[in-house]
Amino acid sequence: MTETPPLLVDIDGTLTDESRAVDPHVFPVLSEWPEPVVVATGKAMHYPIALCEFVGIDYTVIAENGGVVFIEATDSLHIEGDRAACLAVAEAYRDMGHEIGFGDVDLANRWRETEVVVDISQPVEPLRRLAEEHGLELLDTGFAYHVTDTRTNKGTGLETVCAELGLEPTAFLAVGDSVNDAEVFDVAGESVAVANADETALARADRVTEARYADGFLEAVEPYR
Numbered sequence: 001m002t003e004t005p006p007l008l009v010d011i012d013g014t015l016t017d018e019s020r021a022v023d024p025h026v027f028p029v030l031s032e033w034p035e036p037v038v039v040a041t042g043k044a045m046h047y048p049i050a051l052c053e054f055v056g057i058d059y060t061v062i063a064e065n066g067g068v069v070f071i072e073a074t075d076s077l078h079i080e081g082d083r084a085a086c087l088a089v090a091e092a093y094r095d096m097g098h099e100i101g102f103g104d105v106d107l108a109n110r111w112r113e114t115e116v117v118v119d120i121s122q123p124v125e126p127l128r129r130l131a132e133e134h135g136l137e138l139l140d141t142g143f144a145y146h147v148t149d150t151r152t153n154k155g156t157g158l159e160t161v162c163a164e165l166g167l168e169p170t171a172f173l174a175v176g177d178s179v180n181d182a183e184v185f186d187v188a189g190e191s192v193a194v195a196n197a198d199e200t201a202l203a204r205a206d207r208v209t210e211a212r213y214a215d216g217f218l219e220a221v222e223p224y225r
Contacts, residue, residue, distance in 0.1 A: 002223050002224055003224075004033070004034050004035050004224045004225075005035060005171055005172060005173045005189065005190070005224065006035040006036040006037070006038070006167060006171050006172045006173070007033055007035065007036070007037045007038070007172065007173050007174075007175070007221070008037075008038040008039075008040050008062075008154075008158060008172050008173070008174040008175070008184060008188060009030075009037070009038070009039060009040065009174075009175045009176070009217065010040055010041060010154075010175065010176035010177060010178065010180075010181055011039065011041045011043065011047065011048065011051065012041065012042070012043070012141070012143050012177075012178075013142065013143070013176075013177035013178060013194070013196060013197070013213065014175055014176050014177045014194055014213070014214070014216070014217050015051075015214055015217055016213055016214060017213050017214055018212075018213060020143075022051065022214075023213070023214030023215075025214060025215075025218060026214050026217060026218065027055055029217075029218065029221060029225070030055045030057055031055050031056050031057060033057075036058070036060060036165060036167070037057050037058070037060065038060045038061070038062060038158065038161055038172070039051055039052060039060070039061050039062070040061070040062035040063075040066075040154045040157060040158070040174075040176075040181075040184060041061075041062070041063055042063075042064065042065045042115075042117075042139070042141050042143070042144070042146055042178075042180050043063060043064070044063055044064060044068075044108075044110075044111040044112045044113075045061060045063040045064070045068045045070060045111070045113075046111055047063070048061035048062075048063055049061055049070070058072045058073060059071075059072035060072060060073070060161060060165075062154055062157030062158065062160075062161065064081070064112060064113065064114045064115045064146075064148070064152075065115065065139060065146055065148050065152065065153055065154060065157075065180050066080070066152035066153040066154050066155070066156045066157035066183075067079065067080055067081040067113065067114030067115055067148065067149060067152045068113055068114060069157045069160045069161060071160075071161055071164045071165065073164070073165060074164045074165070076164050078160050079113055079114060080114065080149065080151065080152045080156075081113075081114030081115065081148065081149035081151070081152050082114075082135075082136070082149050083112075083113060083114050083115070085134045085135065085136055085149075086114070086115055086116040086134075086136060086147045086148070086149075087116060088134060089116060089127070089130045089131055089134050089136060089147050090116045090118075090147070092130050093118070093126065093127055093130055096126055098122055098123055098126065098127075099119075099122060100116075100117075100118050100119065100122070101118055101119025101120075101121050101122045102117075102119055108144065114148070114149060114152070115146055115147060115148045115149075116146075116147045117144040117145065117146050117147070118144065118145040118147070119144060119145075120140070120142070120143070120144060120145060122145070124138070124140065124145055127145055127147065130147075131147045135150065136148060136149060136150065137149070137150045139179055139180050140179065141178045141179060141180050142178060142198060146180070153180070153183040153184070154176075154180060154181060154183055154184035155169075155183030155184045155186055155187045156183070157184070158172065158174075158184050158187060158188065159187065168189075169187040169188055169189070170187070170188070170189040171189055172188040172189055172190075173188065173189070173190045173191075173192070173220075173221070173224070174188035174190070174191045174192070175191075175192045175193075175194065175216075175217050175220045175221070176191075176192075176193065176194075176197070176201055177193060177194050177196055177197040177198070177201055177213075177216075178197065178198055178200075178201055179198055179200040179201060181193075181197075181201050181204075182200050182201060182204045185201065185204040185205055185206075186204060190206050190207075191204065191205045191206045191207075192205055192206065192207050192208070192209060192220035193205035193207075193208045193209070194208075194209050194211070194212060194213060194216025194217060194219075194220065195208060195209050195210060195211055195212045195216050196212040196213055196216065207220075
């Protein structure tokens, strides 16, 4: 058997099925993985923390596309990003007559600390222009439009995790499906895109699975089980 590497894995589109629900078949893989597991997502931090809690693994998470990183083993929380600029973009977007798109309560943004997200039903080009005017980046993950700091991404998040744990990014197997996984694909030792991945992730991955979504994740890690 090939030596098992530390694992970094995305959530939406990678651990989920077509309905965006986490596929329970991934739970034993994550809980039994013998090396550190990093859950990396564009979602706010409470989502990956909850996944780790219920799977029964350490809270080692990269959230908000690298803007928020928590490492339970060292009790370390890192928050990087220009939240004020992101909020200014959201305000200007509303002033143009557009909506954020998540309702009045807006759970998608309620607990965010470094980004703003806009529903993909909303116009993207004015949002992109506003982001560029404020020196920010717009990421279209296929699930939402993320207005985020250009200095942070999942790759910088992994580097932060590794600095805390005494590991190297090149030791990691990274599995994902989207443009926001591209930078971590660049720094990980091996990167795998599941078959439903977008063009950017497919182009930057070392290999691509035949299966889609969570079945693709299971295929990606099979050589190490």
